[in-house]
Amino acid sequence: MVKVVDKSLKDRELWVTASPSTLLQLAFMLAPLCLLLMITFQVTQFFQVTWVWNLDTWTDVFTTGYYWSILLVTLKMAGLCVLLCFIISFPIAYGLATRFKAFENHIKVLMIFAFMTDIVLKTYGWVIVFDDSGVINWILRGTGIVGPDWINGLVFSQFATMVGMIYNLIAFMIFTIYLSVLNIDRDLIEASYDCGAGKFRTFWEVTLPLCRPGIWAGCLLVFVLSMGVYLEEKLMGGGNEPMMGHLIHQTFGTRVNWPLGSALTVVLMVVALVVLLIFIRIYRFDKYTATR
Amino acid sequence: MSWHQIEKWLVNILLYGSMAAILTFFYIPIFTMIAFSFKETNYMIFPFGGFSLQWYVKLFEHVDFYNAISNSFLIAFFTMIIATTLGTITALAWVRYRFKLRSVFQSINLLPIIFPQLILGIMLLLWFSVLGNVFEFNTGIVTVIIGHVVYLTPFAMVVVSVQIHAFDDTLEDAARDAGATIWQVYRDVTLPLIWPGVFSAGIFVFLLSWGNFYITFYLNGGARTIPTFVFAGLTQGSIPIYPALATLVFIPGIILVAVAEHYRRRALARL
Numbered sequence: 001m002v003k004v005v006d007k008s009l010k011d012r013e014l015w016v017t018a019s020p021s022t023l024l025q026l027a028f029m030l031a032p033l034c035l036l037l038m039i040t041f042q043v044t045q046f047f048q049v050t051w052v053w054n055l056d057t058w059t060d061v062f063t064t065g066y067y068w069s070i071l072l073v074t075l076k077m078a079g080l081c082v083l084l085c086f087i088i089s090f091p092i093a094y095g096l097a098t099r100f101k102a103f104e105n106h107i108k109v110l111m112i113f114a115f116m117t118d119i120v121l122k123t124y125g126w127v128i129v130f131d132d133s134g135v136i137n138w139i140l141r142g143t144g145i146v147g148p149d150w151i152n153g154l155v156f157s158q159f160a161t162m163v164g165m166i167y168n169l170i171a172f173m174i175f176t177i178y179l180s181v182l183n184i185d186r187d188l189i190e191a192s193y194d195c196g197a198g199k200f201r202t203f204w205e206v207t208l209p210l211c212r213p214g215i216w217a218g219c220l221l222v223f224v225l226s227m228g229v230y231l232e233e234k235l236m237g238g239g240n241e242p243m244m245g246h247l248i249h250q251t252f253g254t255r256v257n258w259p260l261g262s263a264l265t266v267v268l269m270v271v272a273l274v275v276l277l278i279f280i281r282i283y284r285f286d287k288y289t290a291t292r
Numbered sequence: 293m294s295w296h297q298i299e300k301w302l303v304n305i306l307l308y309g310s311m312a313a314i315l316t317f318f319y320i321p322i323f324t325m326i327a328f329s330f331k332e333t334n335y336m337i338f339p340f341g342g343f344s345l346q347w348y349v350k351l352f353e354h355v356d357f358y359n360a361i362s363n364s365f366l367i368a369f370f371t372m373i374i375a376t377t378l379g380t381i382t383a384l385a386w387v388r389y390r391f392k393l394r395s396v397f398q399s400i401n402l403l404p405i406i407f408p409q410l411i412l413g414i415m416l417l418l419w420f421s422v423l424g425n426v427f428e429f430n431t432g433i434v435t436v437i438i439g440h441v442v443y444l445t446p447f448a449m450v451v452v453s454v455q456i457h458a459f460d461d462t463l464e465d466a467a468r469d470a471g472a473t474i475w476q477v478y479r480d481v482t483l484p485l486i487w488p489g490v491f492s493a494g495i496f497v498f499l500l501s502w503g504n505f506y507i508t509f510y511l512n513g514g515a516r517t518i519p520t521f522v523f524a525g526l527t528q529g530s531i532p533i534y535p536a537l538a539t540l541v542f543i544p545g546i547i548l549v550a551v552a553e554h555y556r557r558r559a560l561a562r563l
Contacts, residue, residue: 007389007390009392016381017385020381021378021381021382021401022382024445029415030400031419032418036418092310092314107315108553109546109549113550114318117499117541117545118519120505121522122322125320125324128321128325129320129321129324135320199296199299225408231523258418261414
């Protein structure tokens with residue numbers, strides 16, 4: 001293990017190591033964020049942003065119900081995505097950490113590859129699978145479960161979008177939970193067995209509470225990232241039920257209305273932030289009750 | 293059979309079964325794409341008639357394909373060099389130093405990971421168009437590289453941090469006692485010891501940059517990479533060369549991941 005050293009802010013080594021990427025993030029992350037906020041108070045004329053400070057864009061945002069209904073759809077999809085990702089990935093992460101000693105690393109390689117490879121090609125792969133003349137329908141028709149003219153209606157639906165979102169985001173949940181399961185002290189579980197608790201009770205009262213940091217981190221990551229989904233919804237959902245990502249993309253790309261697009265982005269970020277703060281609030285409370 | 297045994301049995305079924313299910317789930321679209329690359333027909337219909345390699349031939353005849361490959365490679369290569377270097381340097385401060393404002397430093401340097409890439413891409417597009425008006429440049433390969441570096445430096449930092457956590461810094465003390473300067477210690481002791489982490493971080497950054505869609509999509513100007521090339525084709529109507537392209541992208545990808553993981557694991561086991 002490496003020692004952690006206290007450094008004063010005047011230390012040169014600290015500056016050399018800590019400042020380059022901090023400067024990078026200030027210049028290309030926080031500065032654009034400020035610009036985004038400023039642009040929401042401008043107007044657009046002839047597809048150009050004109051620097052006149054006013055609140056027109058914000059009145060538009062708050063009076064158009066359509067934007068808020070899309071936001072609601074996005075929130076619902078993101079919430080469902082978090083829930084499903086958690087339910088699916090918990091047994092996987094737990095099993096990966098406790099059961100697959102011989103194959104653990106092979107499985108990790110397979111998962112990392114599936115997570116890292118080209119997102120457009122993977123998503124398109126799902127379209128081919130779900131399509132009416134695709135793989136699923138071929139299997140269903142071939143086994144005689146459905147008639148030859150049956151149309152599954154899977155592709156270009158919200159269901160397809162959800163599958164795409166889970167597919168592209170679940171790795172974040174699996175790996176955060178996996179790390180927290182790895183960190184559990186086996187002795188605590190043994191102690192619980194020695195005290196006469198069964199497998200289920202030990203899981204519920206010892207293992208699960210000890211995994212909480214990983215679960216919260218995973219939920220948080222998946223939630224925030226699923227708020228900004230566009231590709232899955234466009235390719236697999238067919239753009240029939242637009243989400244915020246689609247709306248924002250359209251406002252910037254097709255309508256070339258930068259102030260409105262920026263304002264919608266800000267709305268999305270603020271909503272995500274509020275949910276995040278609630279998350280953190282519950283987490284604190286949760287930690288308090290857990291350590292009581 | 294006692295209740296205890298049944299319980300154990302059920303838990304094992306759940307754990308092994310869910311693992312098998314998720315791996316199948318992960319590889320359904322990937323294998324479907326690979327299978328479709330050998331089809332004979334023009335359409336994306338399953339089952340496809342016979343076996344043929346005509347789509348590979350068509351792909352290699354496609355002019356934009358070479359352009360996209362070389363752009364993707366250039367971007368991924370430079371992103372890998374810059375983001376891995378920055379990530380390694382940052383990881384040193386992240387793991388080893390405790391200082392005032394450390395939490396500010398940490399949140400600034402982790403922010404891009406918890407940011408939807410779509411929003412990051414749009415923000416940078418706005419920023420570059422304002423900067424471009426002042427300094428007179430257009431978005432292109434360079435802006436894509438900057439965007440990827442912003443997004444991927446935190447990833448590199450996280451991967452390298454794991455390696456730094458595990459390494460034995462008494463070796464550094466020994467080098468210092470033997471009279472090495474700060475720079476010599478970093479070059480001859482620290483860097484070789486954390487190198488496996490740096491190396492696998494580099495591979496991961498390369499792959500994530502290669503497969504990145506959102507940031508490239510907004511910042512590329514006219515320069516197309518593989519993901520944006522495919523996306524443009526798909527929105528105009530499905531063209532049957534993409535499965536062949538996918539197969540060519542997947543195979544080196546999985547080899548790189550396997551190499552990176554193998555290297556990293558062996559190094560961690562040795563420490």
